[in-house]
Amino acid sequence: MTIKKVRTAILISGRGSNMQALADAARDDDYPAEIVLIASNRPDAAGLEWAKARGLPTLAIDHKNYANREAFEEALQNALASAKTELVALAGFMRLMTADFVEHWRDRMINIHPSLLPSFKGLHTHERALDAGVKIAGCTVHFVRPKMDEGPIIGQAAVPVLSGDDPDTLAARVLAAEHRLYPASLKLVTGGQVRVEGEKTVIFHNSNVSSPIYSPGL
Numbered sequence: 001m002t003i004k005k006v007r008t009a010i011l012i013s014g015r016g017s018n019m020q021a022l023a024d025a026a027r028d029d030d031y032p033a034e035i036v037l038i039a040s041n042r043p044d045a046a047g048l049e050w051a052k053a054r055g056l057p058t059l060a061i062d063h064k065n066y067a068n069r070e071a072f073e074e075a076l077q078n079a080l081a082s083a084k085t086e087l088v089a090l091a092g093f094m095r096l097m098t099a100d101f102v103e104h105w106r107d108r109m110i111n112i113h114p115s116l117l118p119s120f121k122g123l124h125t126h127e128r129a130l131d132a133g134v135k136i137a138g139c140t141v142h143f144v145r146p147k148m149d150e151g152p153i154i155g156q157a158a159v160p161v162l163s164g165d166d167p168d169t170l171a172a173r174v175l176a177a178e179h180r181l182y183p184a185s186l187k188l189v190t191g192g193q194v195r196v197e198g199e200k201t202v203i204f205h206n207s208n209v210s211s212p213i214y215s216p217g218l
């Protein structure tokens with residue numbers, strides 16, 4: 001039986017390792033999303049090359065070529081419409097969007113952030129987590145709202161902070177978790193297993209994970 005796939009565009013600004021994780025997952029016949037566009041606001045984003053080599057449709061929309069945010073977003077909106085996009089997944093897309101753009105995609109645009117939100121919104125999350133001395137870090141996939149790194153949480157993954165960690169070692173541990181969390185979260189959303197109620201989500205999924213994470217380990 002062929003399943004109906006949700007037409008998903010991925011927006012990137014750089015390396016695109018989360019984009020790769022999503023695109024790889026979407027190659028599975030049973031995965032409920034298909035990747036119809038990879039767009040970057042930076043023409044030199046390394047992720048674009050990877051996507052091109054895979055034969056995925058790519059587009060660079062250089063924000064520097066537009067007079068203002070609205071003009072850039074109009075071009076982006078046109079590209080998303082041409083690709084008949086139903087869902088947008090931000091994957092290291094480092095441009096703030098206007099409230100109008102975000103509202104247009106309300107509950108149809110998701111993002112991954114490398115912290116356990118609502119802690120450590122914004123940039124330099126790993127440095128700030130280490131400075132705060134937290135013992136558990138992680139990542140969050142959420143629906144996008146006009147305020148940066150806010151919105152109903154779809155899923156989170158936690159990793160321990162180990163003694164001797166620096167921002168790079170912590171980032172690498174969190175990134176490995178991102179690469180599993182994001183495809184799983186996109187699958188839940190496009191598979192119809194996520195409902196937004198107020199500013200929270202209800203997830204229809206039988207999770208058998210109930211054990212706590214201890215850091216330091218017991």
Ligand code: GAR
Nearest residue numbers: 014015016017018091092112113114
């Ligand atoms: C990822 O760690 C992602 O969580 C983060 O940027 C990195 C992009 O890496 N996103 C944010 O900080 C958004 N606020 P990638 O290009 O290899 O996926």
